[in-house]
Amino acid sequence: MAKVAIVGSGAMGSVYAGLMVSAGHEVHAISLWPDHVAAMQENGLRVEGASGDRTVPIHASTTTAGIGVCDLVIIATKAFDVEAAARSCEQLLGPNSVVQTIQNGLGSAEKAAAILGENRIAVGVVGGFGASIRAPGHAHHNGMEMIRFGAYRGLPKEDLEQSAEIWRSSGFKVAIFDDIDRMVWEKLIMNVAFSGTTCATGMTIGEVMGNPNAWSVAKGAAEEAIAVAKAAGIHLDVADPIEHIRKLGSKIPNARPSMLLDYNLRRRGEVDAINGSISREGRKYGVPTPVNDTVVGIIKAREAGFTD
Template sequence: MARVIIVGMGAMGSVYAALMQDAGHEVHGVCHWPEHVAAIRRGGLRVHGFSGDRTVQLASVATDTQGLPVADLVIIATKAGDVEAAADSARHLVGPRTVVQGIQNGLGSPERIAATLGRERLAVGVVGGFGASCPEPGTVHHNGMEMIRFASYAELPAADLARGSAVWQSAGFRVQMFENVDQMVWEKFIMNVTFSGTSCLTGLTIGEIMQQEAAWSVAQGCAEEAVAVAQAKGITLDVGDPVEHIRALGSRIPDARPSMLLDALAHRPGEVDAINGAVVTEGRTHGVPTPVNDTVSNLVRARERTYSNHGHGA
């Protein structure tokens, strides 16, 4: 079995940790939310919902990486804005055979991880049909689990990519490996762009956004702009009609609340710059107008400036 260290054990990272520990791996979790860490130490980590109901004792859980050993697999599961600090804290965890996997929403995170930990050991992961939330410290609700996709960022050998992916498969995750990392990232990215900002601003679930004409018109506008940017960049989206593909995926997790909404409800900054804001940035670079994403991004930023505190983090 593998030694796994998960840096960024919020809702999603906690799901990964619980299922991997339950499968027999040695899992160490790192989380900046002290109450979550204390609750897990006291009573174990409970994950319930789509993947069943289990309470597991991790090998360790702490608020930092001090004292942790070199790992077989390091999963950086923080928010996009925290990846540089997370990667820096993981330097001593990476050995010559360690596989590093970055799993973030949006664009730009793999580049920032590679700048700190190097390109040679890095895989990029995206999750689809997922959803999770922390209703209270030590407990995570798991809404769905469609697929984890991985690709080498640049130079990770195929055998090592497969070795890292095998840990996930052993824990019950469905895994697909890609050769084209840009295609893999953008096929998930268009889903994030569609629902993230719209849900943050309206408070609606994915299913409610698709049901309400006014909300869906904004969400669809975000999606269509992202698809246009992908086309301008020469990125293949092998999903058929992209908007229908997004609706089909959304229909599988209608009750899910995207992480940007959960961040807003907790009064902590979200990932708008890596998601809707990234469409605007890429659109400017490639001459593609993105007025819907520009408006959504600015409204989310305006909302975030009203927060009096930053809540808890992963």
């Protein structure tokens, strides 16, 4: 049994937590949403969907205080909350603790490493789950794809492997990558295609793929990301990246990416970390990114006036 803290137990974090508790691990779910925490404390955490339907007892709180040293700390917050989350994790770390950052977009591992140390950090990439919160204390997910991890800088391989085994024991498929840039960018092109486009249109992933106008935006955004990756010297190990995106999207046609879910709840989304990262990297390498620039502008205009 491992002791795990999941900092940022929203939709995806709750799926991780529920399956890990089912496997016998001691899991602490940390969320800043008081109603979600109260529901988990009172009734347990319900996770249903592709993995089945279970309700598990869980340690839930709005703070990391009093939890103590953990074997594994998973930072599953939004990208813009990673620095604050990393600071809250300092008291959870012992000599062999591993911290896994699992965010959309670029830059989260760097932020966490600056606070917690490069030799503690594993970079995680997750896709194909299509998770959402149905009600406080109740998470749903549409799929269950592979979890990918790689050591950031200096994390011992044996520590990375031990942390991955916690996931495997909980029913997740796990792959370890040496090339974390490739790993992150292969997920990023998928996010770039669907996150901004679904948010801007209100469509599901399947609806975007089935609508010629929406798909032209998604495809254009992805093509820009692929061009930026090439300019940055990043090798994408997929024969046809656009077909790769369509294949992954077809597995979760009813999914609404988190950026759309956040918009529907009038909350700030991660467009800066996803489509915005392509615009920033494009400027760095001299690659035009008009589709992503436009998607970012539309979504930020729509979010104007939202509270964080």
